[in-house]
Amino acid sequence: MTTSTFNIEKCGACLGALVTNIDLTLKLSYQEKISLRAALDQHQVIFFPNQNLTPNHQKNATEIFGPLLPSDTFFEHLNDDPHVEVVINDENNPPIGTAKWHADLTWAKEPPAGTSLYSREIPTGKGDTIWVSMTAAYDSLSERMKQYLEGLKALHSWDMGLGGRQAIFQQGGDHYTKRKNSNPPIAQPLVRTHPRTKQKLIYVNPGFTSHIIDIPRKESDGILSFLYDLAPRPEFQLRHKWDVGTLAVWDNTATQHAAVDDFFPAYRELTRVTFGGHGKPK
Numbered sequence: 001m002t003t004s005t006f007n008i009e010k011c012g013a014c015l016g017a018l019v020t021n022i023d024l025t026l027k028l029s030y031q032e033k034i035s036l037r038a039a040l041d042q043h044q045v046i047f048f049p050n051q052n053l054t055p056n057h058q059k060n061a062t063e064i065f066g067p068l069l070p071s072d073t074f075f076e077h078l079n080d081d082p083h084v085e086v087v088i089n090d091e092n093n094p095p096i097g098t099a100k101w102h103a104d105l106t107w108a109k110e111p112p113a114g115t116s117l118y119s120r121e122i123p124t125g126k127g128d129t130i131w132v133s134m135t136a137a138y139d140s141l142s143e144r145m146k147q148y149l150e151g152l153k154a155l156h157s158w159d160m161g162l163g164g165r166q167a168i169f170q171q172g173g174d175h176y177t178k179r180k181n182s183n184p185p186i187a188q189p190l191v192r193t194h195p196r197t198k199q200k201l202i203y204v205n206p207g208f209t210s211h212i213i214d215i216p217r218k219e220s221d222g223i224l225s226f227l228y229d230l231a232p233r234p235e236f237q238l239r240h241k242w243d244v245g246t247l248a249v250w251d252n253t254a255t256q257h258a259a260v261d262d263f264f265p266a267y268r269e270l271t272r273v274t275f276g277g278h279g280k281p282k
């Protein structure tokens with residue numbers, strides 16, 4: 001598709017598009033912003049290569065897609081800015097848990113509608129990110145399975161934390177308990193309707209979902225195991241190889257993602273900004 005200024009080109013079977021001929025340091029028109037929002041709704045993850053962004057540029061670009069959210073993950077904030085986190089891995093900071101399939105903060109009352117990630121330093125040919133379309137995964141189910149899943153709720157917990165909250169625990173038991181108590185486990189719909197596209201999607205992930213509510217635990221384990229096996233299927237995925245200066249923006253409702261954990265102990269640095277606007281899951 002061609003707009004008046006930039007090009008949007010699909011780059012995956014189920015999800016993904018490349019936006020080129022655009023400079024995100026410049027002011028965009030209202031119509032251009034509408035086109036970009038529509039592109040994210042349609043393609044679920046979009047990439048802007050060859051950018052040269054300051055953290056403020058990244059915030060401005062991310063705000064096109066929804067109101068900025070102060071972040072609440074395990075990454076450091078950049079210069080105490082609550083909206084910008086720095087994701088740094090090196091020999092002293094191995095990747096922790098982000099190789100596990102997840103959507104961000106699904107344990108929150110109103111999880112982020114989306115996230116932007118900007119690559120500042122990338123080990124050559126390593127540290128890819130994979131996104132999977134959970135609308136495509138839902139569409140692959142039989143009508144019988146869709147009926148079974150309809151109306152179920154599953155528990156999402158902060159303290160599952162993609163395999164552990166060691167970094168927060170190391171800051172002290174009291175600190176950990178305080179964080180845990182301010183983020184109690186929450187029941188979210190197992191099948192969610194996307195608030196903008198109205199597409200149905202599977203809304204459980206192995207990073208944060210422990211069990212389905214009101215069915216026997218063994219049954220829950222079996223159903224979740226079946227659903228978790230959908231994300232690793234290549235036909236629902238897009239694998240992105242990072243270059244320095246690419247901004248990726250993804251729909252955190254429609255997709256899950258996993259980082260490819262193959263670059264330790266190399267240095268990798270990205271900045272991360274999240275935005276809201278999708279409301280409480282339903």
Ligand SMILES: [Fe+2]
Nearest residue numbers: 102103104257
């Ligand atoms: Fe994530």
